[in-house]
Amino acid sequence: MKTLRILLVAAASLIGFLPALAAGEGRGTVQKLYVLDCGDSETKDLSIWSPGYNVGKAWKFSDSCYLIRHAQGWMLWESGISDAIAEKPEGVVVGNGMLTLYVRKTLQAQLRDLGVAPTDIAYLGFSHFHGDHVGNANLFTSAMLFIQQAEYDAAFGPEPAKAGFNPALYEKLRANPVTRLQGDHDVFGDGSVTILSTPGHTPGHQSLLLRLPKTGAIVLSGDAVHFRENWEQRRVPARNFSKEQSLASLERIASVLEQENATLWINHDKEQTDTLPHAPEPIE
Ligand SMILES: [Zn+2]
Secondary structure (H helix, E strand, C coil): CHHHHHHHHHHHHHCCCCCCCCCCCCCCCEEEEEEEEEEEEEECCHHHCCCCCCCCCCEEEEEEEEEEEECCEEEEECCECCHHHHHCCCCEEECCCCEEEECCCCHHHHHHHCCCCHHHEEEEECCCCCCCCECCHHHCCCCEEEEEHHHHHHHHCCCHHHHCCCHHHCHHHHHCCEEEECCCEECCCCCCEEEEECCCCCCCCEEEEEEECCCEEEEECCCCCCCHHHHHHCCCCCCCCCHHHHHHHHHHHHHHHHHHCCEEECCCEHHHHCCCCCCCCCEC
C-alpha cells in the first residue's frame, strides 16, 4: 500500500499535480494564520513592474509577513523590510530611486504583541531572497529553513549581488538547519502547508499553499506577481530572472487555484492587503 502511494505521488508530481491525500490522512491542521504588516513602499514609476504599461504612474506596495500556527509549531513565511528602517520615518530610498521603503511597526514588536519570540519560530521560509522579504531573516537563527536549491546557490554562492541579493541581511541563516528543495514540499506532511516551486522572479522563487480550517485554501504569491493588474494581464517585470519561467509559474499558480478552489493573496498588492485582517486578529 505504501509503495503504491509513493508511486502515485511520484506519478502525480511528474504530471505537475499536487499529490492527492489518501482517505483518513489529516488535512488542515494549521490552527491560525496571522498577517503581519512588514512595511510598505512607493514608486514613482509602476512600469518598472509592468513594462510598457503604467509609465510614470506612482504606486504604493504593501509588504506582508505571515505567521502560521501549526500543531507542530510556529512557522514564519517572509520577514519583510528590515526593522532598522523604522528608525527613518521619512523612509529609505533604494535601487537608484526605484523605491522608497517604510516600516511603520517592527516585525519584532508585532511578534512580541502575539507572545512569540524569534526563537519560537521553528519553521522558516521566504518566497525569495530580495531585501524586502529577508529584511529580518537574521532574527530567526533557530528555525529550519526551507529553500529551493537554486535560490540557495544564488544567495549563498559566490555572486549573490548578481541575483540582487544583499547577504548582510541573511548571513546568519548559513548556520541554520536547512532543507534544500527541488520542487514542491509538504512542510508538515499533512497537506496543510505546501511550498510551491514558482521560479522566474528569482532562480528559486517559491509560493505557499495554505489550507485553513475555516477560510479554506490560500496561495501566498510572493513576488510571482506584484499587483492584480499584472496577474490578470500576465505581465512580468523587466528585471525578473527569467520571463519564460515567470509566465510558466503564473500558469502553475492559476492551475493550483483552480484545483484547490484557492484564493490568491498577492503580497505586494496594497489594495488587497488592506482588506485582510491583520495581527493580532487571527485568521482561521
Ligand atoms: Zn518583493
